[in-house]
Amino acid sequence: MVSFFSHNGAVGAIHTTGDADSCNRLGQAGAAGSAVRAERRVAGGALSGLNPGRNSADNRLSMTHVFQDEAFQALPSDSYLAAHALAGIFVSVHQHGKIAARNKNTAYVEAYEMFHQFCGDSSVVLKALPVEFVPDRNVNVQRIVTFFDKVWAELEPEVLARKVKTETAQARKAAHKRYLAITGKGFVYDLSESDLAQIQKLITHLHHQFQDSEEIEDAHRARLLERIESLSAEFQRKMTSFEGVWGYFMEASYAFAKIGEPAKDIRKTIREIVTIISIASSCAYGLPSSTQPPLHLTDLHEGEGI
Numbered sequence: 411m412v413s414f415f416s417h418n419g420a421v422g423a424i425h426t427t428g429d430a431d432s433c434n435r436l437g438q439a440g441a442a443g444s445a446v447r448a449e450r451r452v453a454g455g456a457l458s459g460l461n462p463g464r465n466s467a468d469n470r471l472s473m474t475h476v477f478q479d480e481a482f483q484a485l486p487s488d489s490y491l492a493a494h495a496l497a498g499i500f501v502s503v504h505q506h507g508k509i510a511a512r513n514k515n516t517a518y519v520e521a522y523e524m525f526h527q528f529c530g531d532s533s534v535v536l537k538a539l540p541v542e543f544v545p546d547r548n549v550n551v552q553r554i555v556t557f558f559d560k561v562w563a564e565l566e567p568e569v570l571a572r573k574v575k576t577e578t579a580q581a582r583k584a585a586h587k588r589y590l591a592i593t594g595k596g597f598v599y600d601l602s603e604s605d606l607a608q609i610q611k612l613i614t615h616l617h618h619q620f621q622d623s624e625e626i627e628d629a630h631r632a633r634l635l636e637r638i639e640s641l642s643a644e645f646q647r648k649m650t651s652f653e654g655v656w657g658y659f660m661e662a663s664y665a666f667a668k669i670g671e672p673a674k675d676i677r678k679t680i681r682e683i684v685t686i687i688s689i690a691s692s693c694a695y696g697l698p699s700s701t702q703p704p705l706h707l708t709d710l711h712e713g714e715g716i
Contacts, residue, residue, distance in 0.1 A: 473508045476500050476521035482528075487636055488572060489532035494565040496525050500558045515547040518554040525558075537564055590648055599649045599690045606647055609686055613642045616679045623676065625669045634662055652687050659684065 481499055485492035500521055503509060509517045522541055529536060538560040541553045590598055601609070620626065620634050641658050659680055666673040692701040 473503070474513055474517060476503050476509065476517055477524055483632065487633055489534050490565060490568050490572060492532065493525070493529055493534045493536075494562070494569045496528065497558050497562045497565060500525070501562055504555055504558070514551045518551050519543070522554045522557065525561075536561060587646065587648075597694070599652060599687070599694045601645070601647055601649065601686070601690055603647070605686050605690065606645060609645055609683055610642065612679055612683050613638060613645075616676065616683075617642075619676045619679060623669075623672070625672045626665060630665050634665065637661075652691060655683075655687060 477496065477499060481496070485495055504518075526540070528534070538557055541550075541557050543550050543553075617635065617638055620631055620638065623631070626634070637658050641655065644654050662680070666677060688702065689699045692699050
């Protein structure tokens with residue numbers, strides 16, 4: 411005889427005679443009980459999934475990093491605007507509770523260190539004091555949150571001032587162009603339709619060369635590509651200044667000097683653009699078209715130039 415307890419606590423018994431049929435019946439009863447218990451566990455799990463609890467909340471909080479990889483690839487070229495954007499990302503992630511509580515210390519410390527390194531690399535000076543970490547997760551998290559709140563508030567006026575400055579400069583430049591277009595008066599560099607078409611063709615080719623070059627570091631490549639898009643929009647039939655064009659090529663020349671020989675094709679493309687605007691500049695000043703600018707890019711970097 412084998413004794414057993416039912417689910418309600420009642421005692422029962424199965425008499426065995428040692429034959430195979432009795433043993434089979436006993437095994438079937440045990441298997442049935444296991445199946446019922448398994449079904450209950452599955453049902454219980456399904457029902458718990460319907461109720462918002464800690465586990466379901468943690469599943470929704472799947473982010474483990476405050477700054478995703480693409481965040482740094484899409485930053486503005488102005489370092490202070492970029493720092494402000496990163497601080498804004500942190501504030502948004504924290505306010506919306508995107509990081510699970512169990513991951514906050516690790517994720518927030520990582521975000522702080524990456525932001526701190528970015529500011530150092532980009533010469534962004536902050537008044538907010540650095541975070542002093544302690545062996546307490548909650549304290550660390552709160553100190554980092556406070557730090558980013560202060561940084562956001564500190565950078566907001568600076569960012570607004572820089573945006574207004576850029577907006578004002580663009581408005582003044584647009585005003586000069588519009589006045590020139592209306593009156594036809596004032597100093598102007600005149601590019602022919604064929605010149606303009608050739609320049610745009612060369613800029614497109616230059617863009618592809620920058621993208622395909624393996625020697626240019628990613629950080630420099632991103633800045634050069636961003637600037638060249640602005641450069642493309644800057645060229646018009648009549649221009650009051652080539653300042654932005656010269657500035658771009660002067661800055662780019664340092665990247666090419668570092669690359670060396672592999673940049674020779676890029677240098678060739680830029681020389682073709684420089685030749686066109688040099689002729690336009692010479693004509694505007696009443697000089698022979700073959701006149702070189704007093705400080706021309708081919709004089710830079712030990713005679714190699716661009």
